[in-house]
Structure formats: structure tokens, C-alpha cells
Amino acid sequence: MDREPANLPGIPMPKGWIWLCKQLDTVQEAWNYILHQAAADDLERCRQEAADLSDDGEGLAPYRVGGELLQVRSTGARGGFRWVAGNDDFLLMFKPGGAGWSITVRYLAAGLWEYGIDDLVERVKAILDKLGEPNDDDYRRLTRADIAYDFYAPGFAESATVRLAEGVLMPAKCKARTVTLPHLDKVTTFSRGGRIETLTLGSKSTLQVELYNKTLEITEASGKEWMYPIWEENGLPGAVRSDVWRLEIRFAKEWLQNRGIRRLSEFIEWQYALVREAVQSRRLTVPTNDSNRARWPLHPFWNVVQELTPVPFLAPRGRRVTARADAIKAQLIKMVGGISHSFYAIDNRGEDEISDVLALDRLYAAAKEFALKDPEQQRKLKRASERYRFIEEAR
Incomplete structure (x- = not known):
């Protein structure tokens, strides 16, 4: 394991809480590659095949490139991408015309947790070297990076009432979506039965920090049950299927470029400073009687993440399989x-x-x-x- 599965020495956490792990959860890059005409023709053929198979616009067609089996979608993507191909580890999006920076690569959560970013980049490069060629020696630019911090936080769900948002501090123009408070433009919350399940601060177009009940999200939406063994390897008590919360920080292209971050290597190098700025500028605090809100202490989730910045990402865990086939057959x-x-x-x-x-x-x-x-x-x-x-x- 990467650390002892207990409260971190020197970092105060509520009784019974356990920090589980930290990992890149989504990464996106633009690649300055020129697509060969033969590759464009192959992608178009597969796109048309997928469309012919589809009754609802959601068709897929197989496309093998070297040792990788991809699926080409029948539809493109916003931003002028005509072809979208991928698997469970990454997506490749292509613009027609052969101009530079016409390929976007999105490294997906499952691939990042299973194999790590270095392995995925190597696999993508092997694919793109068969489909085209770099237009420059410096051919990758970072456009998005999400870091996830997972906690076992028993008891927090009961205390997460809608008043939790009263402790939010953000710049005056910072955007979020539902519950309007006097000191903010907006704060996004999703609650049920008077309890907050998701608290979202900021916008995905710049910088967003979101706290949400990850175990509920797995049960009700994503079905990512392969996360449980990873958490158990890092301290989650066995058979526990509740009370795991995630603090996720989503860095967008504009925000990163304003800080001189253009490459993934630079993001990794400067992640500690970037995370500290993120949790300070989109922060949840614990209200006190102090009239100066800026002096309110950080909420334990935010404080632990700020102190965790020197901790490395979780080592790749290898291929994970699910029981989804059995569930669908049932x-x-x-x-x-x-x-x-x-x-x-x-x-x-x-x-x-x-x-x-x-x-x-x-x-x-x-x-x-x-x-x-x-x-x-x-x-x-x-x-x-x-x-x-x-x-x-x-x-």
C-alpha cells in the first residue's frame, strides 16, 4: 500500500475518518498531429458503418489500430470533431482537414486508475503514430485535469444539511448553480431529505471544486463498483458500501494557461501549488462567531486536501473487471x-x-x-x- 490506512499523522481529521487515496480522474490533451488521408478514410468508413447499424444515433463500429481495438461512434462531438473513437480507457476525437492541433485525447477514469497516465499516453502515441505524424517536436497541450481525493467519512452524511453551504467562500463573480446566498452569486447543491449529497463550487469552464457522496453516485449512476477493492486496499473497512465522499478538483484550460501551465508534465510538477490555490479560492469553511469570514477555518475535507498536496498519486492498480454482464442478464x-x-x-x-x-x-x-x-x-x-x-x- 502507499500509506498506512489510518488518519494521517499531523493532519487533524474527525474521529473515524480515513483518507483513502488520490488519483487523476480525467485528463484531456490536444495533440498537434497531422492525420493521414488513409486514416481519415478509415475513420469515415467506420463512422458510416456505425451509422448504418444504428437506429437511435448511438451506433458503434470496431476499428483496430495496431494492438488496440477501438470503437468508432456514429456521431461526432461538439467543437467540430467529426470522428470519435475509443475504448474503456481513452477517447480520441478528430477534426477533418488535416490541420495541426486537430486531435483531442481524453484519458478516462477507469484507465487512469487501472494503468496510470504514463501508460495511457504511450498507448495513445502508438495509435496516433500509425494514423498520422506529429507536426512539431512539442506536440501535446493540456486542456483539462481532474484530481480526485477519496475519504471514508462515517457520520458526515447526517451532518451535511443545506446549511453546509453557508460556509462557502469564493470570489464575488464565481459561479455555481442553485442555492443563492447573500455572500455569493450562486452555490450548486443537490440534496435529498434535507441532506446535501453534492456541493459544487465554480464552473467547469475555469476551475471547479465538487464534494459529493461517491458511494451513492456508484449505486445510482456510474456503477463503478471496481472502486471498492481499491478503497479496501487503502483502508476502507471490508464490506462497507457507504460513507465514501470524494473531493474532486477540475482544472480547465483557461485557468491553467493563466498560470503558465500548458503541458501535463508542468501540471504534475506544479500540482501542489495549483491544488492549494484551488481549495483556497473555492473553499468550504466552518463558520464561527468571527465577523471576518476570511478567518473561518477550512472544513476538514478542504483542510486535509490542502495538507495532502505532497502525497503522490495512487500507483496503478491493474485491470479491473465488473459483474455488469451478469447484472444485465439478470x-x-x-x-x-x-x-x-x-x-x-x-x-x-x-x-x-x-x-x-x-x-x-x-x-x-x-x-x-x-x-x-x-x-x-x-x-x-x-x-x-x-x-x-x-x-x-x-x-
Whole structure:
């Protein structure tokens, strides 16, 4: 492990809290590469193939480059990107025309936690060297970097009432979204039952700091259950599936460039100063009777992150798999069971006694006959195959 799974020496934390880990959670770069015409043609062919497979604009088509298997989407992305290709570790976005800085690479959370940024950059370079060539020796520019700090914070959820936002201190023009307070323009909160689950300070377009209940986010949204073994390796009590909170700092291109940060290497070198400035300029405090709000002490989450700045990122943990395939199959079985009830009721309407075993045999025979006669069968099977290709990979 990277450290002892206990409260950090010299850094005060509430009783029972454990700092778990720190990691890059999303990184994005622009690459100054010229795309070969043959590569552009291949991407367009795959994009069209994905579109042909799609009924809803969400089609995917396989595209192998060297040792990497990518999926090309049927649609592009905002900002003039015609082609989007990727896997569970990174996304590559391409603008047509062959101009420099026309490729954007987004390194995704799963890849960063599993393999680390250096490994992902090496893999991306191997791909782009086959698709094009650099336009300059200095061909990468950082456009976004997110750092995640995870805590086991038992008891915090009960104390996180909507009044928590009263301790927010930010520059006068700093933006956030819902609860308006006298000393701020806005502060974004998401609460349920009078308890805050997400507190967002600032804007993604410049600098944003967000505190949120990560275990709830996994359960209700992302499904990233592969995080639990990582947390357990770093101090989370076994079988605990609640009370993990994340403080995430999102640095955008404009904010970084205003501080002379243009490359990922510079961000890594200066991360400590950048994090300290971030938690000071978008900060949550503990209100006191002091009329000078600037003297209010930092909230424990913010204080620990400020003190943690010399701590290195978590070492890569290797490939993680999920049980998502089993979960989806279980859902499909429930759907078929429900359909069988409706099929039986329609087929045996007017009968008071249930004499058929849910008509499953007849339902299966009818469904099989329909599938075999469907002229779109191969297209639909291929579309489903691409949709679930990376189903068990961490995302």
C-alpha cells in the first residue's frame, strides 16, 4: 500500500475518518498531429458503418489500430470533431482537414486508475503514430485535469444539511448553480431529505471544486463498483458500501494557461501549488462567531486536501473487471418473465383457472420464429455485439 490506512499523522481529521487515496480522474490533451488521408478514410468508413447499424444515433463500429481495438461512434462531438473513437480507457476525437492541433485525447477514469497516465499516453502515441505524424517536436497541450481525493467519512452524511453551504467562500463573480446566498452569486447543491449529497463550487469552464457522496453516485449512476477493492486496499473497512465522499478538483484550460501551465508534465510538477490555490479560492469553511469570514477555518475535507498536496498519486492498480454482464442478464431474465405473464394472459383470456405454465414454450417458439425471419437480424446482432463488447471492463 502507499500509506498506512489510518488518519494521517499531523493532519487533524474527525474521529473515524480515513483518507483513502488520490488519483487523476480525467485528463484531456490536444495533440498537434497531422492525420493521414488513409486514416481519415478509415475513420469515415467506420463512422458510416456505425451509422448504418444504428437506429437511435448511438451506433458503434470496431476499428483496430495496431494492438488496440477501438470503437468508432456514429456521431461526432461538439467543437467540430467529426470522428470519435475509443475504448474503456481513452477517447480520441478528430477534426477533418488535416490541420495541426486537430486531435483531442481524453484519458478516462477507469484507465487512469487501472494503468496510470504514463501508460495511457504511450498507448495513445502508438495509435496516433500509425494514423498520422506529429507536426512539431512539442506536440501535446493540456486542456483539462481532474484530481480526485477519496475519504471514508462515517457520520458526515447526517451532518451535511443545506446549511453546509453557508460556509462557502469564493470570489464575488464565481459561479455555481442553485442555492443563492447573500455572500455569493450562486452555490450548486443537490440534496435529498434535507441532506446535501453534492456541493459544487465554480464552473467547469475555469476551475471547479465538487464534494459529493461517491458511494451513492456508484449505486445510482456510474456503477463503478471496481472502486471498492481499491478503497479496501487503502483502508476502507471490508464490506462497507457507504460513507465514501470524494473531493474532486477540475482544472480547465483557461485557468491553467493563466498560470503558465500548458503541458501535463508542468501540471504534475506544479500540482501542489495549483491544488492549494484551488481549495483556497473555492473553499468550504466552518463558520464561527468571527465577523471576518476570511478567518473561518477550512472544513476538514478542504483542510486535509490542502495538507495532502505532497502525497503522490495512487500507483496503478491493474485491470479491473465488473459483474455488469451478469447484472444485465439478470435484468433480461426478469423482462422475459414479465413478458411471459402478459403473453399467457392474452393467450388464455377469459379463463379463471391457470392451467398453462406461463406459456413459455409457445412464447419462445414465436420469438425464435420472429428473430429468424427478421431481415434485419444480422445488423441487429452486430449492433448488440459492439454495444456490449467492453461490458465487463471497468469504466
